[in-house]
Amino acid sequence: MKVLNQSIYNLKFEDIVSFCQEKYVEGIQIDYKKDFPQKGLAKIIASFSNTRGGLVIVGVEEDDKGLPTKWLGMKNEGKLIDRVHQYAANVDPLPNYEVCVTDQKKGRVFLLIRVFEGNKTPYYVQNDSNIWIRTGNISKSIDIASPDALEMLFNKRKQAKLTRSLFITRTNEIYLAALKRADIERKKRIAIEKEKYLVEQKSEGVENPSLDGFKSTVITANLGSNVAMCTVLLQPYFPHNAFASPLELRDSIQSFRVTGNWFGSFPSLNAETIPEGIMNFSWREDNGQIECEQIYGHCLVYDTVDVLQVDENENQIFWMSSLGRILFATLSVARNLYQNYGYQGGVEGYLLLTNVEGVTINRIMPQGWHGFPEVGKCLLNKYRLDISTNTSILNEPMTLLEMFVELINKLYIGFNMAPPKKELLEAFLKDEGWLVEKETN
Numbered sequence: 001m002k003v004l005n006q007s008i009y010n011l012k013f014e015d016i017v018s019f020c021q022e023k024y025v026e027g028i029q030i031d032y033k034k035d036f037p038q039k040g041l042a043k044i045i046a047s048f049s050n051t052r053g054g055l056v057i058v059g060v061e062e063d064d065k066g067l068p069t070k071w072l073g074m075k076n077e078g079k080l081i082d083r084v085h086q087y088a089a090n091v092d093p094l095p096n097y098e099v100c101v102t103d104q105k106k107g108r109v110f111l112l113i114r115v116f117e118g119n120k121t122p123y124y125v126q127n128d129s130n131i132w133i134r135t136g137n138i139s140k141s142i143d144i145a146s147p148d149a150l151e152m153l154f155n156k157r158k159q160a161k162l163t164r165s166l167f168i169t170r171t172n173e174i175y176l177a178a179l180k181r182a183d184i185e186r187k188k189r190i191a192i193e194k195e196k197y198l199v200e201q202k203s204e205g206v207e208n209p210s211l212d213g214f215k216s217t218v219i220t221a222n223l224g225s226n227v228a229m230c231t232v233l234l235q236p237y238f239p240h241n242a243f244a245s246p247l248e249l250r251d252s253i254q255s256f257r258v259t260g261n262w263f264g265s266f267p268s269l270n271a272e273t274i275p276e277g278i279m280n281f282s283w284r285e286d287n288g289q290i291e292c293e294q295i296y297g298h299c300l301v302y303d304t305v306d307v308l309q310v311d312e313n314e315n316q317i318f319w320m321s322s323l324g325r326i327l328f329a330t331l332s333v334a335r336n337l338y339q340n341y342g343y344q345g346g347v348e349g350y351l352l353l354t355n356v357e358g359v360t361i362n363r364i365m366p367q368g369w370h371g372f373p374e375v376g377k378c379l380l381n382k383y384r385l386d387i388s389t390n391t392s393i394l395n396e397p398m399t400l401l402e403m404f405v406e407l408i409n410k411l412y413i414g415f416n417m418a419p420p421k422k423e424l425l426e427a428f429l430k431d432e433g434w435l436v437e438k439e440t441n
Contacts, residue, residue, distance in 0.1 A: 096390055114392075159238075189218045197214050231353075237346030237347065262325070263432055301330055343391065352382070
């Protein structure tokens, strides 16, 4: 069902015609209207928000069973989109939706209204004593005084949060297990080097070989013991079912992978399968820097990277550019993944920075930019920046850029540092090859 899984801004008049020709019946996530619904549009928007989200297609006539019978579109009258905004404003809390018209054919268009599953249920229509939900191909009312109805919708919000929390716990378990396995491997490599060192002494005729003077090329400290981890995690607001199996994810990495000029690539092509997803854990022998990537079939994206460095004066530092790259790359991978598997809706997550108390912060400085010697210092040991967005924002380059700028500014302010200019962040993304220039007419 391409129409349900694709951004409405990419849909053409003929896409809707083809969809209707396949005779998809109205259901819990699709609603046909022949003409602009003068009455009831707010009710439809509220019902989709309270249930699983959905798509309203105006310009399609259906029979009493909800099957499309005519799909001629509607006259391209002025201010169609403004009228939708007016009706949506009658829903409280304000719903999360997007609206557009298709290209025009013989003076007619389809009006498309995508309503995302709400994250602030229950949604209700102002001056209406009912709560509306979607059941089958109709919007059904539930008395607002019904304790069962309110409990159901409030519990839905709680269940969504609980489900997300369970998957977050899973990522932590996988990370710790992979870290433990890597540290065992580190010790094995040191043991091999020690054995080789003793064998070389014997071959040189040393009567009593010893480890005196031995120095391993592998870091001797436990992995994860001297790190500052930057973690970015994103997942659907309510992870219902898996969109892909672990094998399908691994085989399609190239379709959602992101590469930057300085950043490298995420996720790795060397991913291994884990329960419900894929994972890659890497570490450096010389300094013990670690990274763990995880992607799950229900579209959770996770990347945690050690950003701690030591400068020439033995000071512990990290660069805001590292945080910026990890953040933008993870947002981009999530966008690609959701487009690949057709997820439309709310996205929740966070950026978490740990073990950074007293660490010096260096600003983002793109190539060709100079000055601004100001540095910061972490007051806290842990910083968390919550991220709440949706696929509509992720899918559009300009709104994605605006969100990225806003998140970076919040990080700077949290570190008691002056936020950078938008032009600087655009130059930073351009250095990586990630900036999409705004189209000019």
